[in-house]
Amino acid sequence: MTTRTLAVVSGGLSNPSSTRLLADRLTAATVAALKARGEDTTVEVVELRAHARDLADNLVTGFANQALRTAVETVTGADGLIAVTPIFSASYSGLFKTFFDVLDKAALVGKPVLLGATAGTARHSLALEHAVRPLFSYLRAVTVPTAVFAASEDWAGAGTDDALAGRIDRAAGELADLVTGRPATARPVDPFDDPTTSFEDLLKG
Amino acid sequence: MQFGIFTVSDITTDPTTGRTPSEAERIKAVVAIAQKAEEVGLDVFALGEHHNPPFFSSSPTTTLAYVAAKTSALQLSTSTTLITTNDPVKIAEDYAMLQHLADGRVDLMMGRGNTGPVYPWFGKDIRDGIELAVENYALLRRLWREDVVDWEGKFRTPLQGFTSTPRPLDGVPPFVWHGSIRSPQIAEQAAYYGDGFFHNHIFWPPEHTQKMVEFYRRRYEHYGHGSADQAIVGLGGQVFMRKNSQDAVKEFRPYFDVAPVYGHGPSLEEFTSQTPLTVGSPEQVIERTLGFRDYVGDYQRQLFLLDHAGLPLKTVLEQLDLLGEEVVPVLRKEFAALKPAHVPDAPTHASLVAAGGGAKDSTVHAPADDVTGQAR
Secondary structure, three states: OOOEEEEEOOOOOOOHHHHHHHHHHHHHHHHHHHHOOOOOOEEEEEEEHHHHHHHHHEEEEHOOOOHHHHHHHHHHEEEEEEEEEEEEEEEEEEHHHHHOOOOOOOOOOOOOEEEEEEEOOOOOOOOOHHHHHHHHHOOOOOOOOOEEEEEHHHHOOOOOOHHHHHHHHHHHHHHHHHHHHHHHHHHHHHOOOOOHHHHHHHHOO | OOOEEEEEEEEOOEEEOOEEEEEEEEHHHHHHHHHHHOOOOOOOOOOOOOOOOOOOOOOOHHHHHHHHHOOOOOEEEEEEEEEOOHHHHHHHHHHHHHHHOOOOOOEEEEEEEOOOHHHHOOOOHHHHHHHHHHHHHHHHHHHHHHHEEEEOOOOOOEEEOOOOOOOOOHHHEEEEEOOOOOOHHHHHHHHHOOOEEEOOOOOOOOOHHHHHHHHHHHHHHOOOOOOOOOOOOEEEOEEEOOOHHHHHHHHHHHHHHOOOOOOOOOHHHHHHHHHHEEEEEEEEEEHHHHHHHHHHOOOEEEEEEEEOOOOOHHHHHHHHHHHHHHHHHHHHHHHHHHHHOOOOOOOOOOOHHHHHHOOOOOOOOOOOOOOOOOOO
């Protein structure tokens, strides 16, 4: 049995937060789905609220401080990612976007990602498709087809397949399939490895 | 080991008074700072190049030639020379000219420049930054080393039968450093040619500088210029000092808090722990600077940034006094005691002339030219 690492990014600001609640439900379902496929999982959660100042500092200084660097490495080194944001003003929250803004452009290439979002009303649900998914497409992550949106009323929904629980299980299964279908996360390309292009080739233009 | 200062030539409002110097005032201030650097016993003065406000230094060789005339021992350098957007032909000409006027007290640090619009203003594209640095520098080297150059490349008009004048002083081109904060390709370029590598070492955590320098050293050895610990490394650094460290913190904080580049972000305390910035007593600066060697190895050049963020000239000159009188003499002694004999010093004109077998008049005389009548 192999052990997979699952990073969870939660952009919720309140405590307790329905964003974290959804992230935890997605995580539990994914861990169960991986278990069913014969894989153990190590889960690491990044609460962005704890890094609000670190992220603002990174915008200004251009580098991540130690605390933020640890969070970034958690996410970039994981076999799969669950990313959940509250919907603010028809899109992801600024804090959530800032975290993905400060990553290296290639940090999430090929990474299986499950997207989730929360808001007060279901009228925000397509923000996942018109705002959050394009962000991850730009980063060339591989997002699972089911993105899970939870409005306040969903927390009272019955356990039918179309209700929140059903969507969570479907999305978790999709993420588990993607994670098990790929080799354990390869070491990211180190820019300080010996160059693959010789300097003579660079000189030839 | 060489010690000196580098400036970016920013014209910044003094946040404690609200006063902004004029260009005229700041230009004269930088010249005064350079002269003061020699007076207090520093080795190097390096001047930046920019083509947009709030910076004045669009024409570094003009300034450096003036400084050369006002000084006698100070090594003049750049921080940096834009190898991407300048015509390499003009760099070859300008700096050979400066080399003659300064009796060889000249080296250069190549940089790409990170101000997006400067590229299109000079007819270039920032996405070609690395390629420009590679092609332009390859041409620059030939212009200094070959009397007559035929050349064709991607970014510049071809040259047929071109001679860059004046020829380098004594037949020896200026030593070149390559500066880059985060591009391994530039460290690779420095290693390939056996040139120096300089890390700005101001804005980012030291672990990053360490990675860049390690890479450069490894590749320097790979290209057969010597062992990794013989590669030529320079570091920047940023300090603010007062005899009493609490006074330094109190005086520098208002400048730090609103400084261009990192202001409005982390606190002074956070930034000094995360980056090589040191604000405190001369003893603290000595201790921190000696520690740089722990992660980059024995290195050849240490430049400090002192005159930025709106600090007034009087304060900068006081900083230079402290640097020259209390800090650098100790650093010189301590670093020299630590450095193994096989680690070279930074090349100078004199050392390069000696290595090349002595000075040569490299003048290229025109064949039977009309002015001198001299035939080749």
